[in-house]
Amino acid sequence: MTDQSQESSNFILEAVREDLESGRFNYVRTRFPPEPNGYLHIGHAKAICIDFETAQAFGGTTNLRFDDTNPVKEDVEYVEAIKEDIRWLGFDWGNREFYASDYFEQLYDFAVQLIKKGKAYVCHLSPEEIREYRGTLTEPGRESPYRNRTVEENLDLFERMRKGEFPEGSCVLRAKIDMASGNINLRDPVMYRIIHAPHHRTGNKWCIYPMYDFAHGQCDAIEGITHSLCDLAYEDHRPLYEWFIRELGIFPSRQIEFARLNLTYTILSKRFLKQLVEEGHVRGWDDPRMPTLRGMRRRGYTPQAIRKFIGMVGVSKKESVVDVALLESAVRDDLNLHAPRVMAVIDPVKLIILNYPEGQVEELEAINNPEDASAGTRKVPFSRELYIERDDFREEPPPKYYRLSPGREVRLRWGYIIKCVDYVKDAQTGRVNEIHCTYDPETRGGYAPDGRKVQGTIHWVSAPHALDAEVRWYDRLFTIPNPNQPEEGKTFLDYLNPDSMKIISGCKVENSLAQAKPGDRFQFERKGFFCVDPDTTDSLLVFNLTVTLRDTWAKIEQKMK
């Protein structure tokens, strides 16, 4: 209860601790093994954190190893992107960057070793036949007619596979295990297949490539990985992983599986994310609505927030769906402490202070971050004509509304207390297009010398000084908590939120933002956290909504309906 150490523990750390105590291992080394066939997302961030932090907890190291055993799916473009994203998260693999393809020769030797032991054979069954012979979940399989070839014949055939004498699909190398095993992975799994395609690293040197099951564990062994942490999906593969270790007599890495991350209102399947991009439902892999690390980065999420979130989620073997609100909370928490505050009016309406001298400009002092005194202060210009948020004025204020309305007083943040005396509406549309106020010159800086209480404080910008901006206001990409489980006859695309992005132009922001550069993060007071988008040009600032502030008024208003 009062013990803080439990917060940072989990079943993997306990297992590793036991392995060290029992002497099973005397050091800790993990690996993060992405296949370079796509971009990293928040789900990968969980794996990355677990891999790196587990090792760190015991003074160990983590290798980055690209699992590049299938040349037709992979590309160098992805290895660079993956490295960039891991670094952004703040993890360092030093010079321990490896590739499964570095070990192709070694892996080939391992295969020969198994052939010589009579534990592997070249099989000429077609893919369809292999499937038939494999049996089903409830019925045992049948042995391949090629299963009992001699070692010499297998050695010869395997060598010729390597030399490129056979077309793709004509034969494979299989492990000779047990066609009746209840675990289908043990029914003579394929170890090598023929692929006549150039590999992004080995070029045309190879035309046979190891399958995941014959590559992963062996690479772990070669690298001396003590703990190979992976997805629950590989639980069934562990007996095979261990079979290869035993038969080859190689370093006995221990595979431990944990549950992958799922998030409400979010899709994390690579295939579906790809579909979102290719069909144009989002603007790209780095669209701020995407759960990719590049998307979240562009959205304004910080690596610290993502790591904090992963820590809050914990590690277990239970398949779960984490509420995306937890992520948003972690993001707010971090940004609250570090993002400078700024005034920005997203839906502006003109406000004129009738008794303020025309042409006069004052510089008012504003605190940059109330959570961080070292952030200092800045000057914001004040004048007779301002913009305020359209929603901060009501002709007929509802109960509990304490912003501006006719006859009422409100404080302009860091400015003066003003009172609404009149407003004008557009004759055509009926929309309010000007609000007339008077100000109390005694209240400069927002303090009332008479001690009078003003309930509302609203943000504003000086009209002649304001900068134009575009705001991209994001909402959840999907309308239901679990788009992974569509109703009968529907797909996740049926739940796309049509309002997941609203592009709002004509926003007015304070002029201190003139210096803002892409990637800079701010809090727009009373609104939310925003991040400067790379689409920003010299003439137009573009901001992405990272996450809104908690909005209790919206909640009250909602309840009154």
Add this chain to the structure above:
RNA sequence: UGGGGGCUCGUCCAACGGCAGGACAGCAGACUCUGGAUCUGUUGAUAGGGGUUCGAAUCCUCUGCCCCCAGCCA
């Protein structure tokens, strides 16, 4: 009807035979020049049955429900 896993507040994670706790969400209040932040309080759970035990979320047993596996993908 094979094999492998999993069931603790709404959600996620703890408690490892000894008072079921935390975070997020929710609710109520305090404070406030952001209806922000902060602080306080509060609602709320051991899938079910049987057993072992002084004592069970934890051990045993039966039942139920959920997930994964039949790629020459990873």
